[in-house]
Amino acid sequence: MSEKPRVAFFDFASCEGCQLQVVNLEEALLDVLALVDIVSFREAMKEHSDDYDIAIIEGSITRPIDVERIKKIREQASILITIGACAHLGGVQRLGNQWTPEENKAEVYERHPGSEITKGDDNPFFAQPRHRAVSEVVKVDATIPGCPIDSQEFAKVLIALLTGKKLPIPDYPVCVECKKNENICVFELGGFCMGPVARAGCGAPCPTHGGECEACRGYVDHPHTQAHAEVLKKYGLSPDEIMTKRTMYNYRDHEDKEEGSQ
Numbered sequence: 001m002s003e004k005p006r007v008a009f010f011d012f013a014s015c016e017g018c019q020l021q022v023v024n025l026e027e028a029l030l031d032v033l034a035l036v037d038i039v040s041f042r043e044a045m046k047e048h049s050d051d052y053d054i055a056i057i058e059g060s061i062t063r064p065i066d067v068e069r070i071k072k073i074r075e076q077a078s079i080l081i082t083i084g085a086c087a088h089l090g091g092v093q094r095l096g097n098q099w100t101p102e103e104n105k106a107e108v109y110e111r112h113p114g115s116e117i118t119k120g121d122d123n124p125f126f127a128q129p130r131h132r133a134v135s136e137v138v139k140v141d142a143t144i145p146g147c148p149i150d151s152q153e154f155a156k157v158l159i160a161l162l163t164g165k166k167l168p169i170p171d172y173p174v175c176v177e178c179k180k181n182e183n184i185c186v187f188e189l190g191g192f193c194m195g196p197v198a199r200a201g202c203g204a205p206c207p208t209h210g211g212e213c214e215a216c217r218g219y220v221d222h223p224h225t226q227a228h229a230e231v232l233k234k235y236g237l238s239p240d241e242i243m244t245k246r247t248m249y250n251y252r253d254h255e256d257k258e259e260g261s262q
């Protein structure tokens, strides 16, 4: 019998794009497979086993049945890793926590005709639209941020975990990587950017390719959010627009934290 740790993938509320990044690992997959056996990965294989040591979780926790499921997974797994902004932060779907089920329903179905296929009072999304990060429900041992994750970073973090090394997730802002890429700052071009507070590690692809950073990897540990808000204001954003920029991936609603979790 193999003595390698057994890895299983699980998806909750997500687009499954982060699992796809793992499927796309290419050569780095060999380094990962040298250290683990993948026993369940719906996006990549038919075989399935509930006998696993490491659980890799994609997606936000939304419904009561999700809470039960993630707790059972946590009980079984000796290591639990989250992948992607949905699992790490609650994802962009967490924005819906700002509104009531009725308001969300009206937004989806009244403003976007053609979505009726899943309409109905029994739709669990609208009955319990409280998206949470996995770490707000169970203990998480490691997080690979991003939307989607970077497949090479996934491999590096998994290998570091299994070999007892420090996790290679930086705690400095995206601006550092952006400057290394010798980009002209988005602010100087008339745009807005979350780079000063966003956690680096992605290589700053968004400002490098003409976009803006939306902090999909979350914030650095000690972000200068007030100073950053002042910069956004200085460049002409209204308080509402500043809030929109800041909450795209990082909407925090601490009142929905489950009692006794962690």
Ligand code: SF4
Pocket: 014, 015, 016, 017, 018, 019, 058, 059, 083, 084, 085, 086, 087, 091, 146, 147, 148, 149
């Ligand atoms: S983090 Fe982004 S890419 Fe990954 S599952 Fe969520 S929405 Fe999809």
Ligand code: SF4
Pocket: 174, 175, 176, 178, 179, 183, 184, 185, 186, 187, 193, 194, 195, 196, 204, 207, 213
């Ligand atoms: S474009 Fe964004 S990430 Fe790059 S230096 Fe300016 S604020 Fe920082």
Ligand code: SF4
Pocket: 146, 147, 174, 198, 199, 202, 203, 204, 205, 206, 207, 212, 213, 214, 215, 216, 217, 218
């Ligand atoms: S530049 Fe910002 S939005 Fe783009 S991948 Fe990096 S953290 Fe995410």
